[in-house]
Amino acid sequence: MGRSASLGEFEQIVLLAILRLDKDAYGVSIRAEIAARTGRDPAPGALYTTLDRMEEKGMVRSWMGEATPQRGGRAKRNFAVTKAGRAALVDAQRAYQSLLEGLNLLGGANAGSIAG
Amino acid sequence: MQAASLVEGILRRVTTKDRATAIVGDLVETREQKGAVWFWLSSAGVMLSLVWRWAIAFVASFFAGSWSAYAFVMATTGFHAPHRPPDYPWGPVVEGIGLAGCSAIALGVYAAIQYGLRECATQMVLAWATVAAAVIYLWWAPAALVFCIAGAAGLAFYSVFAREGRWASVVVWPAMVVGVAGFFFVGGIDAFYQHLLKPGPWGSDDMLRHPSVPWLALSLMLCAHLAKVCMWSRMRGWAAEARRAGSEAIAE
Numbered sequence: 001m002g003r004s005a006s007l008g009e010f011e012q013i014v015l016l017a018i019l020r021l022d023k024d025a026y027g028v029s030i031r032a033e034i035a036a037r038t039g040r041d042p043a044p045g046a047l048y049t050t051l052d053r054m055e056e057k058g059m060v061r062s063w064m065g066e067a068t069p070q071r072g073g074r075a076k077r078n079f080a081v082t083k084a085g086r087a088a089l090v091d092a093q094r095a096y097q098s099l100l101e102g103l104n105l106l107g108g109a110n111a112g113s114i115a116g
Numbered sequence: 117m118q119a120a121s122l123v124e125g126i127l128r129r130v131t132t133k134d135r136a137t138a139i140v141g142d143l144v145e146t147r148e149q150k151g152a153v154w155f156w157l158s159s160a161g162v163m164l165s166l167v168w169r170w171a172i173a174f175v176a177s178f179f180a181g182s183w184s185a186y187a188f189v190m191a192t193t194g195f196h197a198p199h200r201p202p203d204y205p206w207g208p209v210v211e212g213i214g215l216a217g218c219s220a221i222a223l224g225v226y227a228a229i230q231y232g233l234r235e236c237a238t239q240m241v242l243a244w245a246t247v248a249a250a251v252i253y254l255w256w257a258p259a260a261l262v263f264c265i266a267g268a269a270g271l272a273f274y275s276v277f278a279r280e281g282r283w284a285s286v287v288v289w290p291a292m293v294v295g296v297a298g299f300f301f302v303g304g305i306d307a308f309y310q311h312l313l314k315p316g317p318w319g320s321d322d323m324l325r326h327p328s329v330p331w332l333a334l335s336l337m338l339c340a341h342l343a344k345v346c347m348w349s350r351m352r353g354w355a356a357e358a359r360r361a362g363s364e365a366i367a368e
Contacts, residue, residue: 027142044158045165048139052131056356064134067141070148072120074141077134 005057005084007092011040014050015089018060018079026053026065026076051079059085120144130166173229178341180352182220187253188214199256210255215312217248219295220343226345236280237287237352239263243271246286286355291348298340306333 007015017033018025027047035041054060065076081089100106127136139162147155191197192210201210224245227238247267254260267325275282309332 009269027138028145031146043161043165044139044143045161045163048135048162052135058360064138068145071141072144074124074144075134075138076136076141076334 004031005059005088007059007088010042010046010050011059012089012092014054015059015081015085018081019086019089023078024077024081052086054085057084058082059088106113119155123163126163127166130163130170169230173226174341174345176229177222177224177345178338180225181218181341182222182337184249185214185218186214188218188249191252200262206255210252213248213251215296215299216292217252217297219292220245220248222341223291223295223344223348229347230349231352235284237284237348240271240275240281240284241288241292243267244292247271250310283359287348287351289359290351291344294347295340295344302333302336302340305336333353 014030015033017037018039019032021029021033026080030051031044031047034047051060051062055062059082060079061082062077062079065078067073067075085112120143123143124136124140127139131139140159143155143158143162145175146158177356192207192214194202195199220241224238227235227241231238233239233242247264250260250264250267254264275285276282306329310329313326313329
């Protein structure tokens with residue numbers, strides 16, 4: 001089985017935010033979702049360059065959506081995670097889960113046999 | 117709204133029209149909550165994040181191309197050059213390879229910084245640059261020359277018969293052609309200008325010391341370099357788009 005491309009931490013956060021937002025994922029909503037879930041308010045520049053980079057890698061795809069008056073009549077750029085992006089995210093999360101196994105960092109159901 | 121249009125106009129210089137529109141739309145939408153100061157700071161941040169890598173790549177590749185041109189000239193025709201090629205038949209061949217090599221080095225540095233070393237086109241242009249540099253410095257050693265010829269043949273074979281190699285060639289060769297053509301363009305215009313300033317084969321020392329001569333040469337060299345890296349970016353974008361369209365067509 002071939003390994004999917006590796007993902008940085010912020011790339012994983014962005015992909016997870018897009019997945020959570022489903023069809024409503026665009027710049028503003030992705031930033032808001034990340035801020036609400038992680039407490040980090042990403043700089044717009046960092047978000048757009050990350051999205052562009054992931055689109056070039058084939059992990060997300062984008063298309064132009066509708067224009068609204070709140071945006072000065074400018075169209076939204078919507079995002080969705082591709083199969084390759086989902087596979088890379090699953091690989092990265094599996095690696096985290098594997099490293100977490102046996103540690104009691106999160107408590108509760110994640111508590112392992114070594115610590116606690 | 118004028119501020120937003122201004123930012124959009126600037127962003128269109130550094131990214132696509134759709135992306136610039138969407139980014140400014142997002143900033144305008146958020147400005148209602150966060151205010152004008154946030155809008156301007158964020159606009160500056162977005163511009164910086166889109167431009168900084170390109171700016172570093174442009175400057176570094178310009179210096180790399182200029183430095184390699186100087187080094188190649190010194191190695192082949194310099195007073196202290198240990199192995200100067202004879203005028204015939206090696207001189208013009210080595211000079212031509214050196215000229216192409218300078219373009220390849222400049223493009224390799226640009227592509228490595230802007231797009232990364234993992235890209236096939238970056239690797240290919242750096243491989244051609246290595247072959248050219250090896251010829252310039254080791255043309256007199258038969259074994260090295262055989263290795264260079266074998267390397268060039270291998271690269272040419274890969275460019276024609278491997279799928280990735282063909283896509284990389286679509287990016288590499290048009291940019292190389294623009295780079296070499298740009299050299300002749302700069303040389304031609306600069307010589308023409310010097311002739312206008314002071315008619316004669318090469319003018320006099322007074323004319324060469326005229327302050328406009330080096331500035332014109334530098335400006336022309338920057339323009340030629342800009343054309344070269346723009347061709348790389350355009351062809352890379354076109355190739356990526358064509359590949360994506362091809363993959364989608366196959367998937368359907």
